[in-house]
Amino acid sequence: MNKILKYRLKPEIALNEKNLHSFVSPKIKDGASWKLLKRSIDARGRKVSVDVEIGLFQDTQDPWSITYQKPERDVSNARKVLIVGAGPAGLFAALRCLELGARPILFERGKDVQERRRDLARINKEHVVNPDSNYCFGEGGAGTYSDGKLYTRSKKRGDVRRILEMLVAHGASEDILIDTHPHIGTNKLPKVIADIRDTIESRGGLIHFNSRVEDFILKNGEIKGIALANGEKHEGDGVILATGHSARDIFELLEKKKIKIESKPFALGVRVEHPQKLIDSIQYHCDNRGDYLPAAPYALTTQTRLNDVQRGVFSFCMCPGGFIVPSATAPGEVVVNGMSPSKRDSKFANSGIVVAIENSDLKEYHKYGNFSALTFQSEIEKRACEITGGQQKAPAQRLTDFLGDQLSQNLPDCSYQPGLQATRLSEVLPEPIYRRLQLGFKDFGKKSRGYVTSEAVVVGVESRTSSPVHIPRNKETWEHIQLKRLFPCGEGAGYAGGIMSAAIDGEKCAEKLIEQYINV
Numbered sequence: 457m458n459k460i461l462k463y464r465l466k467p468e469i470a471l472n473e474k475n476l477h478s479f480v481s482p483k484i485k486d487g488a489s490w491k492l493l494k495r496s497i498d499a500r501g502r503k504v505s506v507d508v509e510i511g512l513f514q515d516t517q518d519p520w521s522i523t524y525q526k527p528e529r530d531v532s533n534a535r536k537v538l539i540v541g542a543g544p545a546g547l548f549a550a551l552r553c554l555e556l557g558a559r560p561i562l563f564e565r566g567k568d569v570q571e572r573r574r575d576l577a578r579i580n581k582e583h584v585v586n587p588d589s590n591y592c593f594g595e596g597g598a599g600t601y602s603d604g605k606l607y608t609r610s611k612k613r614g615d616v617r618r619i620l621e622m623l624v625a626h627g628a629s630e631d632i633l634i635d636t637h638p639h640i641g642t643n644k645l646p647k648v649i650a651d652i653r654d655t656i657e658s659r660g661g662l663i664h665f666n667s668r669v670e671d672f673i674l675k676n677g678e679i680k681g682i683a684l685a686n687g688e689k690h691e692g693d694g695v696i697l698a699t700g701h702s703a704r705d706i707f708e709l710l711e712k713k714k715i716k717i718e719s720k721p722f723a724l725g726v727r728v729e730h731p732q733k734l735i736d737s738i739q740y741h742c743d744n745r746g747d748y749l750p751a752a753p754y755a756l757t758t759q760t761r762l763n764d765v766q767r768g769v770f771s772f773c774m775c776p777g778g779f780i781v782p783s784a785t786a787p788g789e790v791v792v793n794g795m796s797p798s799k800r801d802s803k804f805a806n807s808g809i810v811v812a813i814e815n816s817d818l819k820e821y822h823k824y825g826n827f828s829a830l831t832f833q834s835e836i837e838k839r840a841c842e843i844t845g846g847q848q849k850a851p852a853q854r855l856t857d858f859l860g861d862q863l864s865q866n867l868p869d870c871s872y873q874p875g876l877q878a879t880r881l882s883e884v885l886p887e888p889i890y891r892r893l894q895l896g897f898k899d900f901g902k903k904s905r906g907y908v909t910s911e912a913v914v915v916g917v918e919s920r921t922s923s924p925v926h927i928p929r930n931k932e933t934w935e936h937i938q939l940k941r942l943f944p945c946g947e948g949a950g951y952a953g954g955i956m957s958a959a960i961d962g963e964k965c966a967e968k969l970i971e972q973y974i975n976v
Contacts (some may be wrong), residue, residue, distance in 0.1 A: 457516070458492065458511070458512060458513045458514065458519055459511075459512050460509050460510065460511055460512070461465075461483075461509070461510040461512065462507070462508070462509050462510075463479075463507075463508050463895040464498070464505045464506070464507055464508075465479065465505060465506050465508060465749040466483045466506070467497075467503065467504060467506055467646065467746070467749050468506050468746075468747075468748050469506075469931075470495065470505075470506030471495075471506060471748040471749070471750075472748060472970070474575070476492070476508075479917075480510055484512065485498055486514070487514075487516070488512045488513065488514050488846055489512070489513055490510050490512050490513075491509060491510070491511045491513075491518060491520055491646070492509075492510060492511075492634055492811075493508075493509040493511045493520060493634060493637065494507070494508065494634055494636065494898030495507070495508050495509075495634045495635055496635070496636035496637075497636075497686060497749070497750075499739050499740050499752070503741075504740050504741070504742070504749060506568070507660070510580050512724040514846050522621050522624060522625070522630075522633075523621065524618060524621035524624075524625055525552040525625070526625055526626075526655050527551065527555045527655070527659055527660075529554070529557060529659065530659055530660045530661030531553070531554055531557060531558060531559040531560075531659075531660040531661065532559065533559075533660075534557055534558050534660070535557040535558055535559065535692075535693050535974050536559050536560075536561050536691075536692035536693060537553050537557070537558045537559065537560050537561070537692055537693060537694055537695075537696065537966065537970070537974075538561050538563070538681065538690060538691075538692040538694070538695045538696070538707075538968060539560055539562045539563070539651075539695075539696045539698060540562075540669050540682060540695060540696065540697050540698060541562075541563075541564065541565075541597065541697070541698035541700060541701050541703070541946070541948070542562050542563075542564035542566075542595050542596065542597065542663060542959065543596060543597020543598065543599060543698060543946065543947075544596070544597060544599050544946070544955045544956075544958040544959045544962065544963055545597075545696075545698035545945045545946025545947070545948075545952065545958040545959065545962035545965075546562055546564075546597075546696065546945075546946070546962060547562075547596070547649070547652050547656070547697035547959075547962070548619070548622070548958075548959040548960070548962040548963050548966075549696050549698060549945065549962035549963060549965055549966040550661055550663075550962075550966075551652065551655065551656065551963075552623065552654050552962070552963040552966035552967060553661070553966050553970065554656065554659045554660075556966065556967065556970045556975070557970075557973075557974075557975075558693075558723075558966075558970050558974055559661060559662075560656060560661040560662075560966075561661065561662045561664070561690065561692060562656070562661070562662065562663040562664065563664050563669055563682065563684065563690070564594070564595055564663065564664065564665050564666075564667060565588045565593055565666070565667065565668035565669070565703075566588050566589040566590075566593040566594030566595065566665065566666070567588075567589045567594050567666060567715065568594070568595045568650070568653070568665055569594070569595045569596055569597065569600055569646035569649050569650055570646070570650070571601075572589050572594035572595065572601075572951060573587070573646075575590060575594075576590070576601060576781075577860065578592060578784050579591070579784075579848060579874070580781075580782065580848075580873040580874055581873070582854060583788075583847035583848040583849075583874055584787075584820040585784050585785070585786060585787050585848070587785060587786050588666070588668060588789075590783070590784065590785055591781055591782065591783040591793065592644050592700060592701075592783055592785050593700070593702070593785060595649055595650075595653065595663075595665065596645065596646070596649040597958075598645060598700060598701070598702070598783070598793075598920075598947075599645070599699050599954075599955040599958070600642075600645050600649055601642050601645070601646075601703045601781070601793045601795055602642060602645070602651055602773075602793070602794075602796075603639050603641070603642065603773070603775045603778060603794065603795050603796040603956065604613050604639045604640035604641050604642060604644070604645045604798075604955065605630055605637070605638075605639050605954060606619075606620060606623070606638040606639060606640065606955055607636075607637045607638065607639075607954070607956065608953075608954060608956040610837070615960070616956060616960070617633075619751075619932070619956055619959045619960060619963075620632050620633050620638065621633070621727055622959075623640070623648060624704065625856055626648050626655065627647050627648045627651045628648050628650040628653050628691050629644075629646070629798075629869075630862040637753070639796070639798075639800075640798060641796060641797045641798025641799070641800070642795040642796060642797055643797045643798055643913075644798045653804075658692075664684075667684050667685075667686070667688075668684065668685040669683070669684060669685075669699075669704075669706065669709075670683055670684060670685045670705075671683035671709065672695075672709065672713055672715075672942075673689060673691065674713065674939070675942070677938075677939065677940055678940040678941045679694070679695050679940070679941050679942040679963040681695070682695060682873075687931055693941070693969070693973045693974055694935075694941040694943060694969040694973050695941060695942050695943065696942050696943045696945050696962070696965050696966065696969065697836040697927070697942060697943065697945055697964060698926075698945040698946045698948065698949075698958075698965075699946075699948045700923075700946065700947055700965065701920055701922055701923035701924075701947045701948050701949075702762075702920055702950045703948055704785075704830065704834075704885055705775065705885065706948070707827070707830065707925045710927065711826060711827070713768045713934065715938060715939055715942070716824070716927075716928060716936070716937060717826050717927050718826055718925070718926045718927075718928060719815055719818075719825070719826050719827065719828045719829045719923050719924065719925065719926075719927075720815075720832070720922075720923060720924055720926035720950050721770065721812070721813060721814045721829070721927055722813055722829060722833070722921055722922045722923065722924045723770075723810040723811060723813060723921040723922065724810055724811060724813055724833065724836065724889060724917065724918065724919045724921065725769075725772075725781055725808060725809050725810035725811050725885075725889065725893055725917070725918050726808070726809055726810075726858075726881065726885075726893060726914050726915060726916050726917060726918055727777060727792045727793070727794060727806055727807065727808050727809070727914075727915045727918045728806065728807060728809050728855060728897075728912055728913070728914050728915070729780055729804050729805065729806040729870055729871065729872075729912065729913050729915065730804070730805050730806075730887065730907070730909070730911065730912045731803060731804065731805070731911055732751050732752075732776060732777055732779075732803055732804055732805040733803070734803065734805075734906060734909065734911060734912075735751075735752050735753075735754060735776065735805040736749075736751065736752045737906065738750035738752075738754070738795055738904050738905065738906050738907060739753075739754055739930050740752055749774070750777075750800060751776035751777035751800040751801070751802075751803075751805065752776055752805075752865045753774050753776045754771065754774060754805075754807070754904065755771055755774065756770065756771045756809075756900045756903060756904065757769070757770035757771070758770070758895075758899040758900065758903075760811075760895040760896055760899075762888060762892055763888075765817075767811055767812050767813075767814075767817075767892055768811070768812040769809065769810070769811050769892055769893060769895065769896030769899075770809070770810065770812075770896075771807045771808065771809055772807065772808035772809070772810050772918065772921055773793065773794055773807065773808050774794075774805075774806075774807035774808075775794035775795060775796040775800075775803050775804045775805070775806050775807065776800050777796055777797070777803075777804070777805065778794050778795055778796030778797075778800065778803050778804065778805065778871070779794065779795055779796070779800055779802055779804065779806070779871040779873075780792050780794055780804075780806050780850075780870065780871050780872040780873050780915055781793055781794065781795055781851070781872070781873075782848045782872070782873075783920055784837070784841075787839055788835060788841050788846070789834070789837035789838050789840070789841050790840035790844065790848060790849075790850055790851070790916070790917065791837050791840075791917060791918075791920055792850055792872065792915050792916070792917065792918055793808075793918070794806045794807065798947065800864060802871060804844065804870070804871045804929075806871070807816070808918040808921065809893060809896060809897065809900075809914075809918070810918055810921055811888075811889050811892045811896070812894060813829070813832075813889075815828065815829065817888070818832050825924070826925065827958050829842050829895040829924035829925070829941040830924040830925055832924075833919050833920075833924050835909055836885065836886070836917055836919060837883065837917060837919055837922065839884050840884050840916050840917045843879055843883060843884055844877040844879065845877070847874070848874035849874055849875045849876060849877045850874065850875075850876055850915045850916060851875070851876075851877055851879035851881055851883075851884050851915070851916045851917075852864070852867055852870070852873055852876040852877065852878060852879065852881075852913050852914060852915045852916070853867075853878065853880065853881055853913070853914050854867065854868065854910045854912065854913055854914070855897065855908060855909060855912035855913065855914050856908065856909065857910075858881060858893075858894070858897070858914045859894055859897060859898065859908065861880060861882050861890075861894075862880070863878055863879070863880050864878045865878070866878070867913055868910075868911055868912075868913050870913050870915065872915060873906075876913070876915065878918075881914060881916050881967060884916050884917060885916065885917070922947060922950070922953055923947055923948050923949070923950050925948075925950070926949070926950035927944035927948075927949040927950065928944075929943070929949070929951075930946050933968060933972060934964065934965055934968040934969075935968070935969075935972075937966075940974065941973060942968075943965040943968065943969050945961055945962055945965040946962060
């Protein structure tokens with residue numbers, strides 16, 4: 457009979473394979489085999505322990521084994537599904553097409569993961585932003601050069617375990633199957649993405665890089681295909697639009713073609729960076745986390761009231777042991793984001809701290825219609841660039857100076873490679889956002905003693921939290937509410953928020969398209 461055992465162990469036992477084996481094996485009787493199923497760190501009560509679940513099984517077959525296998529059928533001559541964007545949504549849509557017998561043809565405006573690195577280096581070292589190849593655009597999308605977080609709060613989206621197994625099948629560590637908050641790391645994600653590409657191409661799918669979509673081919677209320685910037689035209693049985701949260705030109709194309717889009721609430725703020733050792737001491741209640749505990753993350757949230765209006769302020773995309781990176785997608789704007797390597801061994805910890813923004817907060821931008829939130833977002837990014845001289849230097853303050861609205865006389869060391877410029881961020885951010893961030897940081901300081909410190913630096917701006925535009929789709933068919941055969945997908949359409957949810961959404965869109973237009 458198979459069963460699960462639960463233990464709360466010291467880190468040196470739970471997080472060391474040899475020590476865990478020595479602890480568990482003497483407790484297993486009757487010849488049963490065992491497997492580690494789940495692992496989570498608990499730092500409550502000023503003590504650090506690790507909760508583990510051990511699966512016992514008597515049969516010859518492990519009931520918790522990986523069941524996903526790479527698709528084997530060749531789809532070279534199958535009917536075509538056009539997929540715009542090779543981020544998580546697009547790539548997993550393509551993998552699902554292979555499984556269901558359709559031929560995925562992907563169009564990615566950027567470069568493959570290897571070539572893309574050169575453009576990232578130019579942003580960091582030369583302040584040159586390539587609009588088609590950067591931290592947001594290119595193979596794997598914004599998730600490739602990120603922390604690679606694989607956590608989603610929504611369990612209703614789809615089969616989370618399946619997506620994790622698919623990543624393991626393409627080279628990710630099996631640790632992501634057992635960690636409560638799994639991640640892959642920016643240094644290892646490119647290899648996983650390249651392996652997914654190999655699966656797609658070896659089974660008859662195609663990926664076109666440096667292929668920016670500039671037009672849609674429409675006829676009789678349906679989308680028939682796409683036209684590229686190089687003049688090529690491609691047609692298929694349907695189009696999955698998986699362009700990510702920063703493809704502003706696609707939003708403009710949809711508007712031009714009178715394909716319905718809507719302004720969407722999002723969040724905007726700053727990124728704050730602390731010494732990782734300080735965050736470890738706050739979270740683990742110790743001076744040194746030792747050899748077994750990983751760099752500590754945190755999650756903070758509060759509600760702020762300003763002029764009788766309540767809005768949330770919360771941490772976003774927290775990167776322990778990570779780096780702040782430049783995430784602009786065009787010259788003349790400054791945008792920051794965070795990423796971590798697999799070992800999370802940087803001496804810094806950074807997180808977005810952002811304010812929820814509703815359409816009702818943007819009344820002066822309503823004249824821009826469907827682009828009210830996008831225009832607001834863009835203006836702040838441009839202001840951040842102008843105030844620091846027009847390159848990729850980011851405006852920054854010590855956290856204590858941010859709270860006092862004082863220009864910092866000097867700034868602490870920071871992981872942001874293009875460099876910082878001491879700036880009063882109240883000159884970059886609209887007053888309501890700045891004041892709410894001040895209130896939020898003060899509350900976080902009460903919740904996490906030591907969090908508010910002059911050792912921390914606040915860097916602007918964190919503005920690409922999610923898409924500022926929503927592309928509506930039919931709840932039953934998942935295709936656009938007006939245009940047949942167009943399937944808005946992932947973060948760019950407003951249906952996902954991270955690698956996992958985007959991947960799941962990509963799979964579902966592929967299933968719906970094939971069900972309605974191919975397997976009929």
